[in-house]
Amino acid sequence: MITEPGLYDDISNEDYHADPCPEPSLSCSGAKLIVNECPLKFWYQNKRLNPDAPVQERKRHFDVGQAAHDKLLLADHFDSQYFILPEGFNAAATKKWADAIAAKEEAEAAGKTALRHDDYKMVVALVDAVKDHPFASSAFQNIIPERSGFYRDREFGFWCRVRFDAWPVNGTIFADMKNVRSAKPADFSKQAADLGYYQQDAWYQDAYRELTGDEMRAFVFVVIEKEPPYCVSVIQLERPAVEWGRIANRRAKEIFARGLETGHWPSYADNVVGVNLPTWKEYQLEDTFGLGAKDISANRPLAAE
Known part of the structure; x- marks a missing residue:
């Protein structure tokens, strides 16, 4: 449990996500x-707010992405965190793989993550792809990995937290690693919108300012494709995207503060919500029935004619 705002280098990933603040805090993923x-x-997924929160199931592609992250940034600790299964391992063939199954169970009991041999080969390939990229490789050199920050929000007073992939020892260009479907910049735009990366950008820049009093020079995403040849791009979101992130984060903070105060965590909406058909479906119906927007807006009982 941390007691004072500031930067911390000795907090494990598990402890960070369990929320070590004196009171429930808000992270970027929460926002x-x-x-x-x-x-x-x-609320349902937050153990600090809901003691009965379910344990989140680990998914294989998340394990691969996390392993690549750890292999690149925490290479010295990789062997203590992961167990690599033998090539061709098949848990169903219990007699043939009895020793491997026993070793796997022992490793998992010790808190390690078991990776299939093919998944480990992918992890190595992903890391090598980053190291082969001129700018991406430099972004993860001379860094403090997994530096955590904790502070109180100026407006609402509750605790906020942040965890930087790579804190540059000399400089203010920060990089965050993402394992994605497509590293093509035009495709990443949609992923940034769908996965809230624009909120992450704003959150990290604002947290850095709160924790240091300075401005980040730049925040970039190092994105690596999940399939061979593991193409890499280094992408910086434009200012409008970051400002939208700040707007979204401010709304999340407002809702979080209200929830802490009232204990009410609403579903999608407390009131009746009007919903129209998707634009593509409206065009399809207009074409099918020979009607246009003016016919619809006339508010006539067209279906009865």
Whole structure:
């Protein structure tokens, strides 16, 4: 449990996500969940607010992405965190792989993550792709990995937290690693919108300012494709995207503060919500029935004619 605002280098990933603040705090992932899903889902998944919160199931592609992250940024600790299964391992063939199954179970009991041999080869390939990229490789050199920050929000007073992938020892250009479907910059724009990366950008820049009193020179995403040949791009979101992130984060903070005060974490909406058909469906119906927007807006009982 941390007691004072500041930067910390000795907090494990598990302890950070368990929220070590004196009171429930808000992280970037929490802010994204609040505004992109709903406050009730945020509350339901938050162990500090809901003691009965379910344990989140680990998914294989998340394990691969996390392993690549750890292999690149925490290479000295990788072997203590992961167990690599033998090539061709098949848990169903219990007699043939009895020793491997026993070793796997022992490693998992010790808190390690077991990776299939093919997944480990992918992890190595992803890391090598980053190291082969001129700018991406430099972004992860001479850094403090996994530096955590904690502070009180100036406006609302509650605790906020942030965890930087790579804190540059000399400089103010920060990089965050993402394992994505497509590293093509035009495709990343949609992923940034769908996954809330624009909120993350704003959150990290604002947290850095709160924790240091300075401005980041730049925040970039190092994105690596999940399939061979593991193409890499280094992408910086434009200022309008970051400003939209700040607007979304401010809304999340407002909702979080209200939830802490009232104990009410609403679902998608407390009132009746009007919903129209998607634009593509309206065009399809106009073409099918030979009607236009003016016919619809005339408010005539067209279906009865």
